[in-house]
Amino acid sequence: MERKSDIQNEARDFQVISPSAKALLLLKGITNVPFARTAAELVSLPDTYEPEFQNKDIAFWKRVVHFEERYWSVDQLLSQLDTSNVLELSSGFSFRGLDLVTRKDVHYTDTDLPQLISQKKELVGQLTTRLDLQLKGKLSMQPLNALDEGQFTEIESSLPEGPVTVVNEGLLMYLDVEEKRRLCANIHRMLKNRGGCWLTGDIYTRTQLERLAGNEDPLKDLTDQQHIEERMFGSFEQAEQFFEESGFRVDKVADANFNRLSSIGYLLSLLSSEQLSQLEATPPFRATWRLKIN
Structure with missing residues (x-):
């Protein structure tokens, strides 16, 4: 049950979430996610970024696989749409927008909290210069608290x-039920006015977090501090019911395709036959959905 104090606290400090953005970037730097390696190198300066390819910790590679698969699952649904106008919420240090505008003539609005988006603007500038990127579309980076109705309307x-x-990708699990409803209301109002759809990689069900973070890991510290486990959906059926009550329907579910992942080979090389069988028998606890308004 959500705590009443959390629901009523309109001024909760969401800046505490931002450290996870850097932690995930360093993790994704070991994968083929667009621009992640170069960005990880830049944010690590003056130190040298060294991808942990020699890491033999199975839990570490499960995390890498998880976050790489989540990224590509969102891209999978996005690639199936003929869209020229994209709004990404709480994008962190993900460069999906930068990647898309280098390939297509789209208008991509990338948003996050003010401090992070300011850092990201500088980072995107460095990436564009270092890699001599030529943009076919337009990338706009704007500060936004996605729960703020006024800010959302302005965007x-x-x-x-x-x-x-x-x-x-990587937002809903930080929000309690009432905050999720506020986010849904903002998105629903815009889609009702404009048309379109919502792609979210955040359909998480409650599970054992050690699948994603080891005992001595900054990501686990963050999940504990943010009460992420209790903020997840109880089941996929519960998630679908929640969105239906918020005026949405599930229009498409991304296919899980681990063969496309650059990190999967590292994980598989560490697993025994028994461990691989256990992993294959483990039911999914996350999904990426395309939502449309009813």
Whole structure:
């Protein structure tokens, strides 16, 4: 049950979430996720970023596989749409927008909390210069608290006319039930006005977090501090019911395709036959959905 104090606290400090963005970037730097390696090198300066390819910890590689698969699952659904107007919420140090505008003529609005988006603007500038990137589309980076109705409306008014594809990855598990409802209300109102859909990689069900973080790991410290486990959905059925009550329907579910992952070979090389069988028998605890309004 959600704590009443959390639900009523309109001014909860969401800046505490931001350290996870850097931690995930360093983790993704070991994968083929676009721009992650170069960005990890830049944020590690003056130290040298050294991807942990020699790491023999199975839990570490499970985390890498998990977050790489989550990234590509969102991209899978995004690639199936003929969209020219994308709004990403709480994007962190993910460069999906930068990658897309180098390949397509799209208007991509990348948002996060003010401090992080300011750092990201500088980082994107460095990436663009270092890699001599040529942009086919437009990338706009704007500060946004996605739960703030006024800020959300202001962002909407800055977007080009027409349908909008809303994207998020790594946000909902930080929000309690009432905060999720506020986010849904903001997105629903915009999609009702504009048309479009919502792609979210955050359909997490409650599970054992040691699958994602070891006992001595900064990500586990963060999940404990943010009460992430208790903020997840109880089941996929519960998640679907929640979105239906918020005016959405599940339009498409991304296919799980671990063969496409650059990190999967490292994990498989460490598993015994028994461990591999156990892993294959483990039911999924996360999904990526495309949502449309009813």
